[in-house]
Amino acid sequence: MHVVSREEMQAIDRYTIGQIGLGGPLLMENAGRAVYDELAPNLKKGEKICVVLGKGNNGGDGFVAARMLLDSGVDEEVWLLPDPLEIKGDAAYHMNAFLKAGGRIRTIQEEREAFSQSIGEADLVIDALLGTGFQGTPYPECLEVIDQMNQSKATVVSVDLPSGVPANGEFFSHHAVAADLTLTLECPKLAQFVQPAARCFGEVRTLSIGIPEVSVQQAGVRRKVWRExxxxxxxxxxxxxxxxxxxxxxxxxxxxxxxxxxxxxxxxxxxxxxxxxxxxxxxxxxxxxxxxxxxxxxxxxxxxxxxxxxxxxxxxxxxxxxxxxxxxxxxxxxxxxxxxxxxxxxxxxxxxxxxxxxxxxxxxxxxxxxxxxxxxxxxxxxxxxxxxxxxxxxxxxxxxxxxxxxxxxxxxxxxxxxxxxxxxxxxxxxxxxxxxxxxxxxxxxxxxxxxxxxxxxxxxxxxxxxxxxxxxxxxxxxxxxxxxxxxxxxxxxxxxxxxxxx
CATH class of the missing domain: 3.40.1190.20 (Ribokinase)
Structure with missing residues (x-):
């Protein structure tokens, strides 16, 4: 199991898409399905699930998982922080698929009080707000959403990384999501193993999304986890x-x-x-x-x-x-x-x-x-x-x-x-x-x-x-x-x- 930096993961994705020909929408579909499949065995009919999405690829993964949840019997609410018009590329592709499959999107900025109430009542929160591409300090409105997820009594599951955590594990002093479970996609990121980032991950499970080994080799990754x-x-x-x-x-x-x-x-x-x-x-x-x-x-x-x-x-x-x-x-x-x-x-x-x-x-x-x-x-x-x-x-x-x-x-x-x-x-x-x-x-x-x-x-x-x-x-x-x-x-x-x- 390889351990990668932000830049290495991006290079792996580029090679997989550009050279191998596995398109971005397919990898995003694989990621979201892997997240859903990991959660599905423990889902209960009628439990309330809030899916919190940003505008990047992490949000796109969340849209796929949200689409799968539509037929699972749970009470699902999908909350988007940016305006839907800001969603581009592969994430927009899967947002549209979610909507055409019967999904409904609510925007946090327009329904702040309702979002706060929804998070407070949730049994499970899926955090797909910020992913590997995040760097620096989250915008104030993003930090506010992070704080609300942390204040929730729900189980919080982060997709790939807890939102607000920089993938390379750089030092940070802002708030980040304190996940109960992090579902890392394909490769663990450096942040999982260094402080203060490591404290945010909770339990970690690494999910395969179908990236071939050659993509990792081409990126020159020279770190791995030693397993049994x-x-x-x-x-x-x-x-x-x-x-x-x-x-x-x-x-x-x-x-x-x-x-x-x-x-x-x-x-x-x-x-x-x-x-x-x-x-x-x-x-x-x-x-x-x-x-x-x-x-x-x-x-x-x-x-x-x-x-x-x-x-x-x-x-x-x-x-x-x-x-x-x-x-x-x-x-x-x-x-x-x-x-x-x-x-x-x-x-x-x-x-x-x-x-x-x-x-x-x-x-x-x-x-x-x-x-x-x-x-x-x-x-x-x-x-x-x-x-x-x-x-x-x-x-x-x-x-x-x-x-x-x-x-x-x-x-x-x-x-x-x-x-x-x-x-x-x-x-x-x-x-x-x-x-x-x-x-x-x-x-x-x-x-x-x-x-x-x-x-x-x-x-x-x-x-x-x-x-x-x-x-x-x-x-x-x-x-x-x-x-x-x-x-x-x-x-x-x-x-x-x-x-x-x-």
């Missing part, structure tokens, strides 16, 4: 004649006297995620405590680190910020023979070593949260959050790294600028230790997968899926601990492997 079927096709499968060395020999440099738990979480998660051999380097003061809980792990003193014979290194969880830790990070960066993962306090020291990233030939994975990303770039968290896709892409391409920008809808960016969005996970992960668990899973997967990007995407997917499954099976978002995530790896991995398709 992607995981199933890319999980590593063990050779029955393999041995422990076949599945990675890794060194994890983590933990400090104050944060010994971080080392435990990462190491335990790596073991549960299939790493063949794991050595752990922690300060001598905490080694006895950790060793008693990790009998499967070997230990390597900080004073005698030896990278020879390893197939990968991870550094950072709970490392601490004493000056001597910077030397450890530098040593790992300069050892270019194996891939590495850098997280947490390891990322803290990277801001002064970014040129070393460029020199590496082996893959390197960075897993910053927005605060760590802001520190790396010398900017604010708000600036990072405003441009998550662009910030990730620019950094990954500039320094040749795999970048995992954590958060709701984690963005994974490859050195070539290709991007993957992960949609698993919930607020249960907003707790100390969960990032350390991700580091361990990612490290183990990195040493077992053939392709680095598959390893990173599968690790992030699994990490989020653990929280999702825990919340579905007896936990709340408040009580999930890092240890719960780790001990839930076996059943979730079992489920994914049972359904593996490749």
């Amino acid at each position: 079927e992607d995981v199933r096709c890319t999980l590593p499968h063990r050779d029955p004649f393999s041995h422990k060395g076949s599945h990675g020999k890794g060194l994890l440099i983590a933990g400090s006297e104050q944060m010994s738990g971080a080392a435990f979480f990462s190491a335990r998660a790596a073991l549960r995620s299939g790493i063949g051999l794991l050595s752990l380097s922690v300060p001598d003061e905490v080694r006895p405590t950790i060793a008693s809980h990790l009998p499967e792990t070997m230990f390597m003193p900080r004073s005698a680190l030896d990278f020879q014979g390893l197939s990968g290194i991870a550094i950072g969880p709970g490392l601490g910020r004493e000056p001597e830790q910077a030397d450890l990070v530098r040593r790992v960066l300069e050892y270019d023979s194996v891939p590495c993962v850098i997280d947490a306090d390891g990322i803290y020291y990277l801001s002064g070593m970014t040129e070393l990233l460029r020199k590496r030939k082996s893959p390197i994975v960075l897993t910053p949260h927005p605060g760590e990303m802001a520190h790396l770039l010398g900017t604010s968290v708000s600036e990072v959050e405003k441009s998550r896709f662009d910030v990730s892409k620019q950094f990954a391409e500039k320094f040749g790294v795999y970048l995992v920008l954590k958060g709701r809808n984690t963005i994974i960016t490859a050195p070539d600028g290709g991007q993957v969005v992960n949609t698993t996970g919930n607020a249960a992960l907003a707790k100390g230790g969960s990032g350390d668990v991700l580091t361990g899973i990612l490290f183990a997967f990195l040493l077992q997968h053939g392709r680095t990007l598959d390893a990173v995407c599968n690790a992030v997917y699994l990490h989020g899926a653990l929280a999702d499954d825990l919340v579905k099976t007896g936990h709340s978002q408040l009580d999930v601990l890092a240890t719960d995530l780790i001990e839930h790896i076996p059943p979730v991995l079992h489920h994914l492997y049972q359904k593996a398709t490749c």
Whole structure:
């Protein structure tokens, strides 16, 4: 499933219409029918539905859905914000079809009080006011309609995007529709995955409208959502004649006297995620405590680190910020023979070593949260959050790294600028230790997968899926601990492997 910008979606439509020959009215018919078909199973005879339309293609999609609703047994009212004479092109074609099929249009500007009353009495509101083409700030009369939809007690379903949300996810301060459900057409838009836009979408379902894959390829789209079927096709499968060395020999440099738990979480998660051999380097003061809980792990003193014979290194969880830790990070960066993962306090020291990233030939994975990303770039968290896709892409391409920008809808960016969005996970992960668990899973997967990007995407997917499954099976978002995530790896991995398709 591809993720597109406003400009990419417009290019996709142009190619589909101009080169493939699927006309605009046909695509609009497909879109409106898809919306209706998604809603139809839950419609009840006699319930009141208000369809709110603008003058663009989004309104045209709404006219098609409204035409389908005419024969559904519901009590439908169609409200148009602009004058009907302003409707042009494909939208006008479908407006006329709606009227000839027996539909009636009421105009909001001429019946303001009646519209307000109708919205207040509605059971369902279909928002087809503003779509992908919207930019800037809505006109005052449009904002007024948006506010009325938000004040309604009805279920609000937005077509493609909640009205008022810019498709590219630019920052905005005006009001936008707060949808209960958004029916996105063909491809999710960038706005779905960044704040503040993402808060407006509610539940999201993506509907196919018959656009061929070649149209997306021609538009040069290089973003996708990582789904369960992607995981199933890319999980590593063990050779029955393999041995422990076949599945990675890794060194994890983590933990400090104050944060010994971080080392435990990462190491335990790596073991549960299939790493063949794991050595752990922690300060001598905490080694006895950790060793008693990790009998499967070997230990390597900080004073005698030896990278020879390893197939990968991870550094950072709970490392601490004493000056001597910077030397450890530098040593790992300069050892270019194996891939590495850098997280947490390891990322803290990277801001002064970014040129070393460029020199590496082996893959390197960075897993910053927005605060760590802001520190790396010398900017604010708000600036990072405003441009998550662009910030990730620019950094990954500039320094040749795999970048995992954590958060709701984690963005994974490859050195070539290709991007993957992960949609698993919930607020249960907003707790100390969960990032350390991700580091361990990612490290183990990195040493077992053939392709680095598959390893990173599968690790992030699994990490989020653990929280999702825990919340579905007896936990709340408040009580999930890092240890719960780790001990839930076996059943979730079992489920994914049972359904593996490749």
